[in-house]
Each structure stands twice: as C-alpha cells, then as structure tokens.
Amino acid sequence: MTTPVTKKKFDLKLLRRIFSFTAPHRKTLYFAMLLAIVLAIVSLVRPYLIQIAVDKYIADKQLQMLMYVGVLYFGILIVESLLRFWFTYRTNWLGQTVVNDLRNTVFKKILFQNISYYDRTAIGTLTTRTINDIESINDVFSEGIISIAADVLTIISIMIMMLCTNWRVTLVCLAPFPLLILATWWFKEAVNKSFQRVRNAVAALNAFVQEHLTGMYIVQAFAAEQREAGKFNEINKEHRNANIKGIFAYSVFFPIVEIILATSLGLLVWYGVTGILHMHCTIGVIISFYMYLNLLFRPLRMMADKFNVLQMGIIAGERVFAVLDSDEFLDNNGILPANNIKGNVEFRDVHFSYNPGAPVLKGISFNLPAGQTLAVVGHTGAGKTSLISILNRLYEIEGGHILIDGRDLNEYDIYSLRSHIGIVLQDVFLFSGTIADNITLRNPAIPLAKVKEVAQMLGIHDFIMRLPGGYDFDVMERGNTLSQGQRQLLSFARALLYNPRILILDEATSSVDSESEQLIQHAIDTLITGRTSIVIAHRLSTIRKANEIIVMDHGKIIERGNHSSLISDKGTYYELYTAVEQVKEKEVFD
Numbered sequence: 001m002t003t004p005v006t007k008k009k010f011d012l013k014l015l016r017r018i019f020s021f022t023a024p025h026r027k028t029l030y031f032a033m034l035l036a037i038v039l040a041i042v043s044l045v046r047p048y049l050i051q052i053a054v055d056k057y058i059a060d061k062q063l064q065m066l067m068y069v070g071v072l073y074f075g076i077l078i079v080e081s082l083l084r085f086w087f088t089y090r091t092n093w094l095g096q097t098v099v100n101d102l103r104n105t106v107f108k109k110i111l112f113q114n115i116s117y118y119d120r121t122a123i124g125t126l127t128t129r130t131i132n133d134i135e136s137i138n139d140v141f142s143e144g145i146i147s148i149a150a151d152v153l154t155i156i157s158i159m160i161m162m163l164c165t166n167w168r169v170t171l172v173c174l175a176p177f178p179l180l181i182l183a184t185w186w187f188k189e190a191v192n193k194s195f196q197r198v199r200n201a202v203a204a205l206n207a208f209v210q211e212h213l214t215g216m217y218i219v220q221a222f223a224a225e226q227r228e229a230g231k232f233n234e235i236n237k238e239h240r241n242a243n244i245k246g247i248f249a250y251s252v253f254f255p256i257v258e259i260i261l262a263t264s265l266g267l268l269v270w271y272g273v274t275g276i277l278h279m280h281c282t283i284g285v286i287i288s289f290y291m292y293l294n295l296l297f298r299p300l301r302m303m304a305d306k307f308n309v310l311q312m313g314i315i316a317g318e319r320v321f322a323v324l325d326s327d328e329f330l331d332n333n334g335i336l337p338a339n340n341i342k343g344n345v346e347f348r349d350v351h352f353s354y355n356p357g358a359p360v361l362k363g364i365s366f367n368l369p370a371g372q373t374l375a376v377v378g379h380t381g382a383g384k385t386s387l388i389s390i391l392n393r394l395y396e397i398e399g400g401h402i403l404i405d406g407r408d409l410n411e412y413d414i415y416s417l418r419s420h421i422g423i424v425l426q427d428v429f430l431f432s433g434t435i436a437d438n439i440t441l442r443n444p445a446i447p448l449a450k451v452k453e454v455a456q457m458l459g460i461h462d463f464i465m466r467l468p469g470g471y472d473f474d475v476m477e478r479g480n481t482l483s484q485g486q487r488q489l490l491s492f493a494r495a496l497l498y499n500p501r502i503l504i505l506d507e508a509t510s511s512v513d514s515e516s517e518q519l520i521q522h523a524i525d526t527l528i529t530g531r532t533s534i535v536i537a538h539r540l541s542t543i544r545k546a547n548e549i550i551v552m553d554h555g556k557i558i559e560r561g562n563h564s565s566l567i568s569d570k571g572t573y574y575e576l577y578t579a580v581e582q583v584k585e586k587e588v589f590d
Contacts, residue, residue: 018140018317021098028094029146035087036150040157042080047291048161049073055284087150095141102320103134109324115394116354117328123210128203129323136316144310151299151306158296166285172271173293176263180300183260187253188304194246195312201239208235254301261297265290330393334410338417341405342370343501343532345391350400352390360386362555363400368548370405370501373533375546377576382552384536388504391534392421404502422500422527428487435464436471439493446497454497458523460489485520492523503533549573 022029049069057065107130162170212219212228219228268289275281345368352361361383368374376384389395391402393414402409404417430438439454440446448471455461463486467473475481475490482490495503505524525545527533535546543549544563551559551566551573559571566573 014314014318014321015140015145017321018098018137018314019145021102022094022141024101025094025097028090028097032087032090032094032146033149035083035090036146036153039080039083039087039150040153042076042083043154043295044157044161045076046073046080047288047295049076050291051165051282051284051288053284054287055282091146092142094146095138098141099134099138102137103130106130106134106320106323109326109329112329113326114328114330114396115389117326125203125207126323127210128206129320132202132206133316133320136313137320138313139309140313140317143306144313148303148306148310151303154299155296158292162289162292165288166275166281169268169271169275169281169285169289173264173268173289175267176260180257180260183253183256184300184304187249188307190249191246191305192308192311194242194249195308197242198239198246199312201235201242204235205232205239208232253304257297257301261293264293264297268293330414332414334412334414334417336407336411336413336416338404338412338420338501341417341420341501344368344370344403344405345374345502345532345534346401346403346406348401348403350390350402351398352386352395353398354386354395359398360555361390361397364555364557365400366548366550366557366560368532368534370532371530372547373528373535373545375535375543375549376552377536377543377549377573378552381554383555384552385506386555387552388423388506388534388536391502391504392418392423419498420500421502421504422495422498423504423506424488424491424495424527425506428484428491430475430482430487430490432474432476434469434472434474435467435490438475438490439497441494451493451497454493458489458492458496458526459519460493460523463489463519488520489523492520492527496523496527501531503527503531505533505535551576 019029049072053066053069056062057069110126110130159170159174162173208231212232219225268286272281272286272289276283276286347364347366350361350364351359353359364383364387366374376387378384386395390397391409393409404412409417431442433442436448436451439451451471452461455464464470464473473481505527524535528535535543546562548560548562549566550557551571553572559566559569559573561569567577
C-alpha cells in the first residue's frame with residue numbers, strides 16, 4: 001500500500017532537518033550561499049556598464065574608453081558565467097552528496113528493522129522511500145531553497161538598482177507586476193496539484209508493476225493477462241492525465257509571462273521616449289532598463305516552479321523521516337558473545353503473538369540438549385514456524401523465557417548469536433549472482449576452496465559442476481534458473497559454510513523431487529551431526545531420526561516423545577503417520 005502525497009503547509013522545521021544532513025559539508029553550503037550573493041551583485045554590472053557607455057562615452061565619442069568598457073564587459077561576462085557554473089555545480093554536488101548519505105542512512109535503518117515491520121509495510125513503499133522520495137530531496141538543494149534564495153537576492157538587487165537609477169521609469173515598468181503575481185499564484189497551485197497526482201500515480205504504478213512481476217506465474221496460470229493489462233491501463237491513464245494537467249499549466253503560464261514582459265518593455269519604450277524628450281531620462285538608462293527587465297523576469301519565470309519543487313521535496317522528506325523515526329528496530333540489549341555456546345535450547349512457558357489479543361504460541365515448554373535433534377510436527381497454523389522465528393529473536397516473545405546454555409536469550413549479543421544459528425527455509429531465497437555468491441552471501445573473507453569443500457561434504461559438488469560455469473553459474477533473480485530442490489541444496493551449503501552450533505530446518509524437504517530428496521536427506525544427515533537441530537518437517541524419513549518429536553496444535557504442545565512411543569500412543573501423531581502410510585508415499589503432513 002502506498003502513501004498518498006497530500007498538500008500541506010510549508011514546514012520550516014522539516015526543512016531544517018533536511019539541511020541538518022549538510023553538516024559534514026557545511027563549507028560547500030556556505031560557499032554556495034556566498035556565490036549566490038556575489039552573483040546577485042555581479043549581475044548588475046553589465047547593464048550599468050552599458051548605461052555608462054551609451055550616455056558618456058558614445059555621446060562624447062570617447063572611443064578608447066569604449067574599448068576599455070567593452071573589454072571589461074566581456075571579462076565580467078566570463079567571470080559571471082564561471083561563477084554561475086560553479087554555483088550550479090556545487091549546489092547539485094551538495095544535493096547528490098546529501099542524497100547519498102541519506103540513502104545510506106535510510107537503507108541501514110531498513111536493514112535493522114524488526115521483521116514485524118515488514119509484515120505491515122509494503123516492499124514497494126520502502127522502495128519508493130529509499131529511491132524516489134530521497135531523489136526528490138536532492139531537488140531541495142539543486143532547484144530548491146538555495147536556488148530560490150539566489151533568485152530572490154538577484155530580484156531584490158535588480159529592483160534596488162533600477163529604483164536608484166530612475167524611480168519613475170522603474171514604477172512604470174513594474175506596473176504590470178500585479179498581473180504577474182496573480183499568474184504566478186495560479187501556476188503554483190495548478191502545478192502543485194499536478195505534482196501530487198503524478199507522485200501518487202507513480203507510486204501506484206511502482207506498486208502494481210512490482211507486485212505483478214513477482215506474481216507473474218499466477219497471472220499467466222489463471223489467464224489473467226488481459227484483465228491485469230486493463231487495470232494497469234487505468235493507473236497509467238491517471239499518470240498521463242496528471243502530467244497533462246501540469247503541461248497545460250506550463251503552456252498557459254509561460255506565454256502570460258512573455259506577454260507581461262512585453263508589456264513592461266512597451267511601457268519602458270513609451271515612457272522612456274517621453275522622458276528623453278523632456279530630459280527626464282537618457283538613452284543609456286532605457287537600454288540598461290531593457291537588460292534589467294530581462295534579468296528580472298528570468299528568475300521570476302521559474303520561481304513558482306521552484307517553490308513547488310521545494311514543497312514536494314519537503315513532503316518527500318517527511319515520508320523518508322517517517323522511516324528513520326520508526327522505533328521498530330531490534331533492541332540489541334545483550335552483551336554476551338555466543339562464540340562458545342554448546343547449543344542447549346530451553347523454552348520455559350513461552351507465549352507469543354503477532355498481533356495483540358491473537359496468541360500464536362501458548363505456554364510452550366521443552367528442553368533440547370546440545371547436539372540432539374528435535375522434530376516439530378502439526379497441522380498448518382499450529383505455530384511451528386513461529387516457534388523457530390522467536391529463537392533468534394526475529395520476533396520478541398510476550399511471556400516466558402528462552403534460554404541457550406542456561407542463559408536468557410536477551411543476554412546474548414543478537415548478532416553474535418545469529419551468526420551461530422543456521423536456518424534453512426522451505427522457500428529458499430537466492431540473490432542475483434553466482435552460485436558461490438549465494439553460498440557465501442558475498443562474504444569476501446570466504447575463499448572458493450572453502451565453498452567447494454562444503455559442497456563436497458554435502459555431496460552437491462557434482463550437481464554444481466554440471467551447471468554451465470559451475471560455481472560461477474548465474475542463478476538470476478530469486479534463483480529462478482534452478483529447481484526447488486537445487487535451491488534447497490544451496491541453502492544447506494550456505495548453512496553448513498557458517499558452521500552453526502544450532503540448526504533450524506523449516507520444512508526443508510517438502511515439495512522436492514525424489515532425486516533431490518535423496519541429496520537433501522544426505523545433506524541433512526551431514527548438517528545435523530554434532531549440532532543442536534530443530535527440524536520442522538513432514539516427511540517421515542526426516543522425523544524418525546529425531547531424538548524427540550513434539551506435536552503442536554493451535555499453539556500448544558499436545559504430544560511429545562520419540563517416533564516409536566508416539567506411534568504406540570495412537571494419538572494425533574499416529575493419525576498423521578497412518579494417513580501417510582495409507583497412500584503409500586512420503587506425503588506432506590498438512
């Protein structure tokens with residue numbers, strides 16, 4: 001779900017917070033502000049030189065002085081151009097540098113959020129915050145407050161110069177300005193509304209495309225291509241219409257500005273000629289005012305647009321800071337290193353729920369000695385996956401205690417603890433990259449020789465070498481070029497490579513072909529040897545070897561024991577086992 005962009009008042013406090021990210025680059029910020037002041041002053045010199053040249057040196061035919069003025073004029077033009085280039089370059093450099101720092105800060109914040117945060121926040125929304133919204137903050141620097149300040153200084157300095165030169169001509173030339181103010185206000189409001197619609201439409205497009213690319217299998221499997229294309233067309237139309245509204249505002253505003261400028265120039269010529277005839281004005285003043293008016297209207301044309309860009313940058317900043325201000329980060333309050341843990345796991349009356357008032361685990365208690373294997377079975381929704389999700393504090397429990405080697409889970413440094421807990425999930429996630437990259441998780445400290453050694457231990461080296469490129473084979477996004485079983489085998493290699501003391505297997509042998517299952521079963525036997533293992537699996541071949549089996553139902557343990565004792569009890573486990581035996585295949589307990 002995307003957050004609509006809404007119009008709100010100019011937030012000075014939020015703007016100050018955005019500018020707080022310039023703290024490491026304050027010299028550049030101050031230098032850009034100094035350049036803005038210098039440019040405002042320098043822009044006045046050329047018209048003034050023209051005025052002097054016309055009124056004094058041309059009238060008196062002082063050709064040598066005219067030559068000096070010409071050289072000075074050309075020199076000032078070069079200097080002004082260089083200053084303007086440097087001002088533009090430094091403000092954009094500042095914006096991109098702040099964006100770089102802010103994007104790193106936001107992404108790091110996202111990385112350290114609790115898993116529950118992602119349960120409630122759409123991935124497309126976080127992508128928009130990290131990419132699009134932060135890019136809009138760049139506009140605050142490149143086209144926003146610094147640029148606006150420079151334009152305001154230029155306008156003020158030009159108007160002061162005009163008033164000092166000839167206040168009567170100035171008032172006549174600026175007579176059409178109320179019309180310009182009205183046109184600018186209308187343009188600002190129209191473009192602002194257009195910006196809001198465009199940003200909302202872009203967010204909707206991003207979310208729709210991302211969701212449907214991820215779920216393309218379902219779209220095509222149910223022959224829904226035409227229907228989904230129609231939905232996309234409606235969202236895309238809104239994006240087009242929003243842009244057309246903005247285009248219309250630009251198409252109306254700029255001709256109006258040109259008409260007002262032409263009117264001001266017409267009044268200048270009319271009053272200037274009258275002034276010359278009555279000796280109230282000179283030709284040099286008329287020419288310089290012509291230049292002043294062009295310099296004056298140049299920033300006025302873009303002022304309203306820049307204010308809208310600034311406002312949308314501030315709105316984007318608010319959305320980005322909402323991510324930064326989230327307090328759903330992991331509270332790593334433990335200091336105990338987990339380097340020497342043996343792996344004894346104990347649950348004491350553990351209670352857990354994803355949402356208040358909807359308990360998932362209700363008083364779970366068990367003790368798993370180091371080096372032994374615990375199998376967990378039960379119907380879907382019994383709480384099996386929740387049981388392992390709280391062992392490495394992906395979620396925080398509501399009551400009870402989880403102990404490792406007799407020490408409360410919260411006493412351990414969470415990152416040290418997680419580095420000694422290996423997890424293999426049913427839905428294996430592989431990143432874009434090579435086989436080796438996915439096994440090492442791009443850890444440069446792990447040599448390829450170690451990766452091959454682990455693969456040979458698991459018996460999957462030959463399978464990898466049969467792939468084009470072997471360990472350099474590109475698995476593509478999410479590992480779509482590999483089968484489910486192949487992806488599962490790579491996840492085993494990833495877990496074994498980091499040599500965890502505690503191993504978690506979450507339905508790691510379901511939904512694979514028989515050939516892959518044989519490799520996987522061998523890999524599991526290799527993995528669990530000498531390690532504390534919690535296995536959530538439905539296939540009997542995996543469960544039989546467990547030292548203890550617990551059967552869960554609706555968040556509670558209803559049976560426990562080994563395979564033989566549970567069969568003799570003829571309870572829920574016996575019913576599940578019998579159902580599998582009746583169909584004469586290793587089917588998934590469901």
